Amino acid sequence: MTSKESGSAAAGWVSAIATAAAAAIALFAWLWPDPSADGPPRTPVAGAAVTTPAAGATPAAGATDDGTTPPATPSPRASASLEPLPPIPQPVTTCSSIVFAGPRTSCPFALNVEAGWREAGGGTVRFKAHSPVTNLAYDMRCTDGKVVVCTAQTTAVVYIRN
Known part of the structure; x- marks a missing residue:
């Protein structure tokens, strides 16, 4: 094996180890309970791949800060509920x-x-x-x-x- 081939193999191993380390860190951070979050800690889905965004990647259109997609836009009926509610006579x-x-x-x-x-x-x-x-x-x-x-x-x- 030439020095050029061994350098290429070493670079491949370093890249694989770095990717595995990044995935392990992302999984650890994802499983670590967030004290400010409501509800139980998240658990991974069996067989699910953990991915990290590429450097300089931007979130998908409509994605929130944590990478999830926000709920669908409220229907016109739901939007109508934003109007002031009519008063109800008291006592009720x-x-x-x-x-x-x-x-x-x-x-x-x-x-x-x-x-x-x-x-x-x-x-x-x-x-x-x-x-x-x-x-x-x-x-x-x-x-x-x-x-x-x-x-x-x-x-x-x-x-x-x-």
């Missing part, structure tokens, strides 16, 4: 992010009213809703708006953000 009990029970109205009944309103097609509608608390069915009338107001002939009132 919050039953879900969009359903509120007025005084003397239970959340199980309010949630049944919301389901009945949707089943009736939404908007301004009339339907019967069952109360799991009283075990009675009540005639409901809902009036459409940014906040749907559903009332019974009793004092029951349910507000639904539309």
